[in-house]
Amino acid sequence: MTQSKPMTAAVTDTAARAVGWQVWVPCVGMALCSWLSFVDRQVLNILAPTIIKDTGLTNQDFTAATSFFFLTYTLGNPVWGTVIDYIGLRKGMLLAVAVWTVASMSHSWMASFAGFALARAVLGVGEGGTFPGGLRTAVETLPPVMRARGIALSFSGGTIGAVMMPLLLGPLAISYGWRNAFLATGLLGVIWMVIWAAIARPPFLPATSARPHKAMWPNFGERRVWALIFSYALPAISPGPVLTILALYLGQGLGMTQAQVNGVVWVPPLTWGIGYFFWGWAADKFAATNTRPIGLFLLLTVASLTLGFATWTTSPAIAIALISFSTFIGGGFQMVALKAGSFAFPREQSAMMTGIASGSWSLVNFLLLNAIGAGLTIGGVRVFPGANWMNTQSWEQIFWLIAVLPAIGIGLWMALNATAPKTATS
Numbered sequence: 050m051t052q053s054k055p056m057t058a059a060v061t062d063t064a065a066r067a068v069g070w071q072v073w074v075p076c077v078g079m080a081l082c083s084w085l086s087f088v089d090r091q092v093l094n095i096l097a098p099t100i101i102k103d104t105g106l107t108n109q110d111f112t113a114a115t116s117f118f119f120l121t122y123t124l125g126n127p128v129w130g131t132v133i134d135y136i137g138l139r140k141g142m143l144l145a146v147a148v149w150t151v152a153s154m155s156h157s158w159m160a161s162f163a164g165f166a167l168a169r170a171v172l173g174v175g176e177g178g179t180f181p182g183g184l185r186t187a188v189e190t191l192p193p194v195m196r197a198r199g200i201a202l203s204f205s206g207g208t209i210g211a212v213m214m215p216l217l218l219g220p221l222a223i224s225y226g227w228r229n230a231f232l233a234t235g236l237l238g239v240i241w242m243v244i245w246a247a248i249a250r251p252p253f254l255p256a257t258s259a260r261p262h263k264a265m266w267p268n269f270g271e272r273r274v275w276a277l278i279f280s281y282a283l284p285a286i287s288p289g290p291v292l293t294i295l296a297l298y299l300g301q302g303l304g305m306t307q308a309q310v311n312g313v314v315w316v317p318p319l320t321w322g323i324g325y326f327f328w329g330w331a332a333d334k335f336a337a338t339n340t341r342p343i344g345l346f347l348l349l350t351v352a353s354l355t356l357g358f359a360t361w362t363t364s365p366a367i368a369i370a371l372i373s374f375s376t377f378i379g380g381g382f383q384m385v386a387l388k389a390g391s392f393a394f395p396r397e398q399s400a401m402m403t404g405i406a407s408g409s410w411s412l413v414n415f416l417l418l419n420a421i422g423a424g425l426t427i428g429g430v431r432v433f434p435g436a437n438w439m440n441t442q443s444w445e446q447i448f449w450l451i452a453v454l455p456a457i458g459i460g461l462w463m464a465l466n467a468t469a470p471k472t473a474t475s
Contacts, residue, residue: 072190072474074253075138076202079183082142084206085241086179088319089153089172089234090118091190093165096227096316097296098307103227108297108439112422118169118262119415120178124235127267130404133181133348138189139249139402142182145240149175150238151266156229173411179267180204180407181400184387185235188399189254194337197388205381207320267405273393274405276465282409283458284349285382286377287356287451288321289327289414290421292397294439294447302444303365313369320373324380331381332388341466345385350459351379357452358444375452382455409432413454 093100093115101111133141152171159165184343187199248254267274295314299305305313328345356375359368387406394402416433424435438447 060159062134069104071252073199073202074182075186075190076274078248078253079186079207079240080209081207082146082242082288083179083183083204084209085146086149086176086239087145087207087209088237088422089149090176091292091318092230092234093155093156093169094293095296095311096230098300098310099227102266104160109422111165111297112294112418112439113304114162114165114169116415116418116422117166118173119289119411119418121170122175122220123173123415124176125174125178126181126406126408126411127401127404130181130408131176131266131399133178133400135186138185138254139245140184142178142245142249145175145178145182146238146242146245147175150235153238154232154235157228158227164254170230177206177448180459183402185401191260193391193415194333196391196424197329197384201325201384202388203373205322205325208318208325219302240362256437258325264408267401272465273390276296276391276462277386277393277402278409279458279465280346280462281386281406281458282413283381283461284346284353284455285379285386285410285455286413287353287379288317289410290447290451291356291372291376292318293414293418294369297439298444299365299368302360303363303368303369305365309365313365316369317376319371320377321380324377325384327377328381329388332385336385338389340389342385342389343463344461345381346459348457349385353382353455354452357445357449359448378455405418417451421450 061410067173097111100106101108106114125431129141129145132144149172150363152168152175155171156165159168164348176429183203184200186203187196191199193395271273295317296310331345332342338346353375355371359371362368362371387403390402390406391399419433419435422437422439424431424433425436436443436446438444
């Protein structure tokens with residue numbers, strides 16, 4: 050691992066002033082990519098009440114089928130991270146988006162649990178390239194003092210996609226059927242690939258970039274890998290399960306119609322995106338060369354506990370406000386964890402690093418969704434037992450479980466960092 054001393058303030062200020070507008074273009078392209086990924090990802094979740102009614106699936110069927118996305122996304126992230134580091138951003142991202150575009154369109158042909166589970170699984174494989182590609186883009190184009198903001202920009206499209214999805218594809222599904230909404234996602238995927246092919250080259254991306262001599266895979270025997278996992282997977286968990294079950298909670302827990310759900314369900318992903326930018330700025334300002342941003346992590350941990358109070362009210366406005374604040378904090382955990390993690394991994398492994406973080410986050414989502422549901426049964430065999438909280442609508446237990454996970458993750462991260470040497474990479 051190549052290491053260097055933290056940069057001085059004078060050096061970082063000079064680097065920031067030298068950045069031209071061209072270097073931001075690839076990050077904008079990756080923002081569009083993450084936008085596309087969340088449009089494709091969230092369309093099933095937002096239309097859940099309509100799809101469940103039309104297909105006869107149960108809440109448990111829906112939750113279990115959705116969980117397969119997180120399982121394959123867990124594997125797809127580190128794999129794509131390694132692939133992108135090795136073959137390059139341009140080819141890697143074109144390949145990843147091609148896979149998930151086909152998978153997203155295939156939802157329109159499904160009508161059973163097995164069909165939706167398969168479509169979600171392949172979608173998860175392809176979308177695993179999103180965040181590794183986004184962070185690698187920021188590393189390739191921006192100096193360290195600006196990378197958290199570059200990461201925030203690259204990732205922010207995802208939350209914008211989740212915001213726009215109910216406003217864009219929700220009405221389309223109501224007017225023309227939910228199957229046509231999935232077909233529309235295919236056209237969006239093709240448009241993005243054309244854009245990326247045009248901008249993923251000089252003068253926007255450097256002609257050459259640091260690449261490993263061979264494909265590098267995560268080494269789970271290293272302390273830095275587990276420190277990254279525990280600072281990201283558990284603390285940043287809120288947006289995953291919250292956005293997955295939000296439409297069901299609003300409909301079944303608060304009695305809102307599909308049209309009413311479409312009108313408010315975009316707010317939590319919007320605050321998630323705002324969290325990227327606010328906490329990305331905070332990480333660059335207050336943790337520019339800090340390998341252990343304990344203060345920021347503790348602040349975020351205390352704030353994350355407010356989610357548990359969301360079910361203590363029957364007011365949709367108050368509930369949405371508390372849930373939205375939780376996703377804002379979740380975005381903060383992501384930015385601070387990746388900023389700290391960038392000091393522990395060399396530049397040529399930046400996509401792999403993000404794959405580890407995002408993949409572990411997805412695994413926690415998979416386990417959590419099955420834990421709060423009735424569990425996972427394949428071929429009549431119980432593979433993973435659950436608490437059945439989804440079918441019994443035990444919303445208070447679900448939200449409090451999500452609220453306390455950040456404290457567990459940060460506690461483990463602090464334990465791993467108690468005796469670890471301080472390092473920083475360029």
